[in-house]
Amino acid sequence: MNYVHTTKVGRFTVKDGGTTTRYKRSSDGSRILSPEQISSLERRAAIAVLREMELVSGTELKFARKALGLRQPELAEQLGVTVETVSRWENDSETFKRPVQLALLALLEHVEQGGSLRAPRQIRDEKDFIVRVAR
Amino acid sequence: MLLHRHRAQHAVKGLLKRNIETCVFLKFWHTTQVTSKQVLSYVSRAARLNQFYVSEHAFESHNATFFDIKCGLTTATRAVYQPETDRWRIEGGCDDDGAALTVIVKFERNLIIVVTAF
Numbered sequence: 127m128n129y130v131h132t133t134k135v136g137r138f139t140v141k142d143g144g145t146t147t148r149y150k151r152s153s154d155g156s157r158i159l160s161p162e163q164i165s166s167l168e169r170r171a172a173i174a175v176l177r178e179m180e181l182v183s184g185t186e187l188k189f190a191r192k193a194l195g196l197r198q199p200e201l202a203e204q205l206g207v208t209v210e211t212v213s214r215w216e217n218d219s220e221t222f223k224r225p226v227q228l229a230l231l232a233l234l235e236h237v238e239q240g241g242s243l244r245a246p247r248q249i250r251d252e253k254d255f256i257v258r259v260a261r
Numbered sequence: 262m263l264l265h266r267h268r269a270q271h272a273v274k275g276l277l278k279r280n281i282e283t284c285v286f287l288k289f290w291h292t293t294q295v296t297s298k299q300v301l302s303y304v305s306r307a308a309r310l311n312q313f314y315v316s317e318h319a320f321e322s323h324n325a326t327f328f329d330i331k332c333g334l335t336t337a338t339r340a341v342y343q344p345e346t347d348r349w350r351i352e353g354g355c356d357d358d359g360a361a362l363t364v365i366v367k368f369e370r371n372l373i374i375v376v377t378a379f
Binding site: 133150152153156158159160164165189195197 | 321
């Protein structure tokens with residue numbers, strides 16, 4: 127049986143009804159989610175928002191980072207930028223370009239498909255974002 | 262070769278001992294021998310190892326993500342028992358952004374279940 131889960135991603139509410147995973151239930155009958163199930167739901171919600179929106183806000187970017195289980199320094203290392211830059215993006219102090227959103231989307235899709243996050247090579251320019259995303 | 266095998270056996274024994282301690286704790290925590298410090302220690306350890314579940318209500322009704330809840334549980338400093346609801350209030354921790362986070366957990370059938378986080 128498919129259950130519909132609702133996840134709040136910044137300004138958006140994402141409904142995810144595409145899973146047939148089995149759920150454990152607690153003594154009061156309510157469903158309880160395992161870490162893997164929650165992580166997957168959060169990643170899918172972040173993927174949906176990043177894919178649909180042309181440019182997301184800092185709040186949605188922060189949610190996507192947390193859905194990956196990364197701290198700001200770790201995301202900065204993955205994207206080849208400084209920690210301060212990631213912090214400014216998430217606080218909406220600085221706008222970020224579409225390649226950043228695409229890179230984050232690629233990371234989410236990669237992890238959702240069973241991949242792992244490895245130490246990235248140095249990214250020199252925007253083209254590098256797209257090249258790494260395409261792999 | 263003998264030294265490596267000895268170290269591996271020692272590591273496995275340590276791991277088994279910790280797992281048995283956790284299982285025993287979850288089964289018998291209702292007894293008076295369990296202290297708040299023990300509860301905090303086991304919950305923090307379980308959180309570091311991603312060994313806890315989250316109720317659907319907690320997941321959908323609060324803005325805290327799994328990552329935030331994990332941060333809150335691993336950095337918590339106090340565990341307070343609530344006898345009226347048979348749950349534990351894990352407080353003193355903070356989420357990934359540094360904001361204070363309190364997590365209410367319950368123990369059922371060898372599981373740690375997060376009921377709510379705020």
